[in-house]
Amino acid sequence: MTKAESAADPHGPAAIHAVPLRHPWRWVGAVAIIIVAGLFLYGAATNPAYGWDTYLKYLLDVRVAEAAWNTVQLTVYAMAIGLVLGVVLAVMRLSPNPVFRAVAWGYLWIFRGTPVYVQLVFWGLFPSIYQNIQIGVPFGPSLFHIQLQGLSLAFEMAFIGLGLNEAAYMAEIIRAGIISVPEGQTEASVALGMSWWMTMRRTVLPQAMRVIVPPTGNELISMLKTTSLVTAVPYTLELYTRTRDISAVIFQPIPLLLVAATWYLVITSVLMVGQFYLERYFSRGASRKLTAKQLQALALAQMGDHGGVPA
Amino acid sequence: MTPSEEPKAVHASAPMVRAEQVCKSFGALNVLKGVSLEVERGQVLVLVGPSGSGKSTFLRCINHLEQVSAGRLYVDEELVGYRERGGKLHELPPKEAARQRRDVGMVFQHFNLFPHRTALENIVEAPLHVKGVKRAAAVGRARDLLEQVGLSSKADAYPAQLSGGQQQRVAIARALAMEPKLMLFDEPTSALDPELVGDVLAVMKKLAQQGMTMIVVTHEMGFAREVADQLVFMDGGVVVERGAPREVMADPKHERTKAFLSKVM
Numbered sequence: 001m002t003k004a005e006s007a008a009d010p011h012g013p014a015a016i017h018a019v020p021l022r023h024p025w026r027w028v029g030a031v032a033i034i035i036v037a038g039l040f041l042y043g044a045a046t047n048p049a050y051g052w053d054t055y056l057k058y059l060l061d062v063r064v065a066e067a068a069w070n071t072v073q074l075t076v077y078a079m080a081i082g083l084v085l086g087v088v089l090a091v092m093r094l095s096p097n098p099v100f101r102a103v104a105w106g107y108l109w110i111f112r113g114t115p116v117y118v119q120l121v122f123w124g125l126f127p128s129i130y131q132n133i134q135i136g137v138p139f140g141p142s143l144f145h146i147q148l149q150g151l152s153l154a155f156e157m158a159f160i161g162l163g164l165n166e167a168a169y170m171a172e173i174i175r176a177g178i179i180s181v182p183e184g185q186t187e188a189s190v191a192l193g194m195s196w197w198m199t200m201r202r203t204v205l206p207q208a209m210r211v212i213v214p215p216t217g218n219e220l221i222s223m224l225k226t227t228s229l230v231t232a233v234p235y236t237l238e239l240y241t242r243t244r245d246i247s248a249v250i251f252q253p254i255p256l257l258l259v260a261a262t263w264y265l266v267i268t269s270v271l272m273v274g275q276f277y278l279e280r281y282f283s284r285g286a287s288r289k290l291t292a293k294q295l296q297a298l299a300l301a302q303m304g305d306h307g308g309v310p311a
Numbered sequence: 312m313t314p315s316e317e318p319k320a321v322h323a324s325a326p327m328v329r330a331e332q333v334c335k336s337f338g339a340l341n342v343l344k345g346v347s348l349e350v351e352r353g354q355v356l357v358l359v360g361p362s363g364s365g366k367s368t369f370l371r372c373i374n375h376l377e378q379v380s381a382g383r384l385y386v387d388e389e390l391v392g393y394r395e396r397g398g399k400l401h402e403l404p405p406k407e408a409a410r411q412r413r414d415v416g417m418v419f420q421h422f423n424l425f426p427h428r429t430a431l432e433n434i435v436e437a438p439l440h441v442k443g444v445k446r447a448a449a450v451g452r453a454r455d456l457l458e459q460v461g462l463s464s465k466a467d468a469y470p471a472q473l474s475g476g477q478q479q480r481v482a483i484a485r486a487l488a489m490e491p492k493l494m495l496f497d498e499p500t501s502a503l504d505p506e507l508v509g510d511v512l513a514v515m516k517k518l519a520q521q522g523m524t525m526i527v528v529t530h531e532m533g534f535a536r537e538v539a540d541q542l543v544f545m546d547g548g549v550v551v552e553r554g555a556p557r558e559v560m561a562d563p564k565h566e567r568t569k570a571f572l573s574k575v576m
Contacts, residue, residue, distance in 0.1 A: 186424035191374055192437035192489060193413030196405060201439060206427050285426045285469035296468065 035206055051255035057257050058246065067242030068263045073237060074159050074227045079220055080161025086170025091200070093175055104171065111168035114160075117232050123161035124233035155237075158230035166223060173215045177208030211280040217275035221268050239263055325388050327352050327493055328373060329527050332382035335368055342368045345382065346431045350493075350541070355523045357535040360545035361571055366528045369545070370495050374415050375408055375453040386415060387492060392485065407462065413441060416486030420498040422478040424470040430457065430481045431466040434488045442489065449488070456484035460514050476507030480514055488519075494518065496527040536560060543566045 056065055092104035111119070118153055127148040136142035181204045189199040228240035236245065240260050247256035290298070328350040335343040342365045350356045355452050358366045371377040372384060374391045384391045391411060393400040403411070424433050431434045434453035438444040444452075460480035470478050479499055486494060496515065503565040512534050519530055529535065535542055535556045538570075542556040552559060552568045560576065563569045 023575045059562040180422075184419060184421055184423035185378060185425065187420065188417075188425070190377065190409075191412055191415075192485070193409045194437065195409055198440060202436065203425060207425075282427075284472055285428065288471045290472065297467075 021131055049254055050258065051252050054250070054252050054255035055258050058256060059262060060244075061246075061259075063246065064239070064243060064259060064263070067237055067239045068267070070155075070229050070237050070242075071224065071239040071263075072267060074155075074162065074230065074235075075220070075224045077159040078162035078227070080225055082166025082170045082219070082223075083216075085163070085175050086165035089167060090174035090178060091169035093171065094178060108168045108171060111165050116226060117229050118163045119165055120158070120161045120229055120232040123157040124154070126157060127151070154233050154235040158227075158233045158235040158238075161233065162223065162226060163229065166219065169219060170216070173211055173219070174208070176215075177210075178204055178213035180211045181207045206282065210279075210286060213275065213279050213282055217271070217278075220271055220275075224267055224271070225264060234235065324352075326350055327354070327387055327501065328387040328526065329388075330369075330373075330382070331384070331536075333372060333379055333384050334381035335365070335372055335377055336380050342548055344374070346545070346548070347382075348543060348548055348550060348553065350442075350524060350526060352524055354540045355519045355525045355527065355538050356541045356543060357539035358526060358528045358543050358545060359409065359530065359532075359571070359575070360551075364545045365548040366545050370497050370526060370528055373493075374412055374495055375403075375415050376417075378387075378402075386411070402405050409441075410442045412487055413437075414492050416489060416491035416494040418479070418482050418486055418494070418499050419497045420501050422470070422475070422482045424478055424482055424485070426470050429467050429469055430462065430473070430484075433470070433481055437485070438488050453484070453488060455482075456487055459517070460484050461486075461510070474507060475503045477508045479503065479511045481519075483511075483514055492524065494523055496525065496529065498528050498530070500531060502531065530575050532560065538539045544571065544573070 045052070089104045089107060092100040093108075095101060112232040130148065131149040133144075133146045133148060134142045173222065185203050185207065186199055189203045190296065227238050230238060231241045243256040243260040244253075248255045250256075326349040330346050330348050332345040332347055333343055334341065334345055346365070346369055348356070358369070360366050368377060372379050373386060373391065376520060378392050388452075389411065392403055392408065394403055394407070395401075400504050424430075425436065428436060429455050431450065434456060435446070435449040438449040438452070439446060441458065454463070454466065457466055460483060462477055462480055462484075464479060465481070470481070473481065483499075499515070500511050508531065511532060515525070515527070515534070527539070528533075532541075533572075539556045541553060542559045543553045544551050544559065544565075546567050552563060552565050559568065560572060563572055
């Protein structure tokens with residue numbers, strides 16, 4: 001035993017109380033930014049072009065709120081179509097069936113290769129291209145018949161158009177998620193007697209979700225804003241077009257632009273909260289760190305141990 | 312289950328695995344060039360050989376993870392992966408293939424536990440969703456199995472929170488939960504730190520003593536000597552030598568066996 005060891009304090013070495021390092025430039029930077037931001041805010045508040053009284057007047061206007069609700073609906077329906085069709089396309093692209101692979105590839109080629117605005121104009125014209133839809137035996141009796149031209153389908157065509165475009169992008173995101181799951185996972189599932197579909201559903205997709213959710217959050221937020229293009233259909237009752245129509249009447253474009261921007265920002269914030277919880281759910285088991293529940297159980301066990309020892 | 316088990320009783324003395332000239336090629340590459348062997352019920356066969364000798368491929372053929380390209384492979388007197396009808400072999404539909412795999416447990420070199428499920432969820436997964444066992448029964452059985460492999464306290468841990476040795480023992484429990492009639496081990500200890508190998512081998516030894524039929528691909532010659540009934544040495548896609556482990560190890564007949572054993576022992 002060395003001298004240093006024998007002389008060691010039985011309670012262990014004293015905790016270090018060092019003088020912390022100073023960071024003066026952080027303070028200088030923060031002050032500079034606060035000054036610039038303050039000047040900008042002051043300028044914005046006092047500049048009459050922003051028309052803050054008009055902004056406040058229309059922020060909670062019923063027409064604007066309804067338009068915001070329409071925008072949310074368009075987003076949700078279009079994303080739902082995009083997700084479901086995206087899964088189908090992704091699975092088709094990974095399928096051993098060459099017909100499926102070719103069809104999925106062709107779909108992606110067309111829908112990613114043309115601007116969504118152009119596609120929306122096409123869907124707007126769809127009822128005049130296909131005036132009647134008949135389902136039945138070819139050259140035989142008709143079982144179902146619908147006349148498209150007489151209906152006002154702008155809202156439906158808007159979310160269908162957005163959804164079909166989105167599916168092409170979602171397919172690639174989902175495919176990336178699926179191929180990120182190691183092959184051993186599929187093998188283990190198959191070795192346990194699972195079918196292909198059960199392996200997909202119980203093993204592969206839940207693990208793929210970790211990769212799929214963050215870019216899908218991107219797509220959802222992006223979709224919320226892309227709904228402003230459905231004026232191409234033309235559908236005019238969503239947030240951006242509605243506020244622009246109001247501003248055209250009162251000749252005040254800037255405050256209504258800010259109204260629309262505020263609503264978009266609020267909806268996006270709500271969606272981001274949802275994404276946070278979704279990501280947390282699908283990251284189960286991804287980290288070695290113990291969950292709060294596990295830590296609590298361990299702490300309880302430890303307390304039990306100490307309780308058993310007489311003081 | 313009983314009606315399907317009736318005819319099998321007739322074959323109670325028949326071998327659990329029978330391979331007749333099994334060949335497997337990937338394109339132009341012949342990995343297995345006619346492997347013939349038999350594993351009796353309750354027997355432990357240890358398969359050794361240099362890497363690339365085809366031992367893992369053979370194991371994967373038994374579980375139909377790979378499809379045999381020539382020869383015949385029977386598990387419990389049932390042809391693996393094919394059905395013979397009118398003198399012709401037909402590929403098995405996926406459902407039938409899944410049913411065959413259900414009765415054969417497989418343990419992988421890299422464990423392949425489901426990372427998004429806890430140890431207990433890993434074990435109950437297949438009984439619940441493949442076999443349709445009631446949850447309470449499946450969970451009860453899973454807890455018994457965890458105790459058998461010495462991991463009762465880890466039921467709620469995720470795989471990432473377990474050591475390699477613990478993960479492999481959960482993987483063994485997961486395979487056993489399907490009550491297989493045959494267990495395949497593909498280098499189960501090769502990815503483990505040396506001090507963790509013993510725990511896994513101990514579980515496997517206990518399993519062998521309980522009468523489980525096992526085929527083990529491994530480099531653990533101590534395990535082979537102690538537990539195996541039959542030692543098979545493979546090289547270049549064929550069986551080079553086989554016999555009682557002590558005899559083969561003490562007195563290998565072939566040069567290739569000698570060369571290999573001198574490296575691993």
